[in-house]
Amino acid sequence: MYTHFGVYADKTLTFVNNDVFAKSKTAKPGDIVMAVTSENVEDVCSCTAWLGNEEIAVSGHTAIISHNQNAKYMSYFFHSAAFFEQKKRLAHGTKVIEVTPSKLGDIRIMLPTIQEQERIVSILDRFDSLCNDISSGLPAEIEARQKQYEYYRDKLLSF
Numbered sequence: 001m002y003t004h005f006g007v008y009a010d011k012t013l014t015f016v017n018n019d020v021f022a023k024s025k026t027a028k029p030g031d032i033v034m035a036v037t038s039e040n041v042e043d044v045c046s047c048t049a050w051l052g053n054e055e056i057a058v059s060g061h062t063a064i065i066s067h068n069q070n071a072k073y074m075s076y077f078f079h080s081a082a083f084f085e086q087k088k089r090l091a092h093g094t095k096v097i098e099v100t101p102s103k104l105g106d107i108r109i110m111l112p113t114i115q116e117q118e119r120i121v122s123i124l125d126r127f128d129s130l131c132n133d134i135s136s137g138l139p140a141e142i143e144a145r146q147k148q149y150e151y152y153r154d155k156l157l158s159f
Contacts, residue, residue: 005048006048006128006132007048007049007072007075007076007079007124007128008048008049008050008051008071008072008075009048009049009050009051009052010050010051010052010053011052012052012056016057020057021057024057024058024059025057025058025059025060025062025064026055026056026057026058026064027050027055027056027058027064028050028055028066029050029051029052029053029054029055030049030050030051030066030067030071031049031050031064031065031066031067031071032047032048032049032050032064032065032067032071032074032075032078033047033048033049033050033058033062033063033064033065034046034047034062034063034064034065034078034104035047035061035062036061036062036063036098036099036100036101036104037061037096037097037098038096038097039095039096039097040097041087041088041091041097042084044087044091044097044098044099045078045083045087045091045099045104047065047075047078047079048075049071049072049074049075050071051071051072063101063104065104069111069114069117070114070117070118070121072121072124072125073117073118073120073121074109076120076121076124077109077110082110083107083109086106086107086108087099087107090103090104090106090107
């Protein structure tokens with residue numbers, strides 16, 4: 001999951017037939033889909049906020065976290081250092097690392113107001129876009145470096 005999706009997703013990669021869907025665990029729009037097994041502590045509990053318009057089938061070894069908060073805020077939190085420190089204490093196993101889904105209830109989440117969550121998400125979305133979106137981040141960085149170059153060039157060449 002974490003190899004294909006980032007903080008959120010609104011489109012699926014594959015589809016299943018109705019029989020498989022009926023037997024699958026499902027996530028509703030706004031749910032957090034979290035991988036509860038991995039080969040290492042860093043990747044266990046990687047998650048994605050499902051922001052699509054319909055219910056989706058989810059494979060095993062996942063936890064579905066339903067909540068009444070901002071889904072992106074929750075997902076950003078689950079990618080934070082504060083969460084990492086907590087999940088390290090819950091992770092167990094040697095070859096396969098697991099966090100028991102029922103233990104996720106022990107996680108302490110900083111929950112500001114919904115308005116503050118939206119403000120935080122807006123800021124983090126802009127940073128994410130600058131860092132990861134080659135069509136907006138890279139051109140903005142090139143433009144900033146060009147202006148910086150011109151500024152120092154002019155300073156160095158004005159006597």
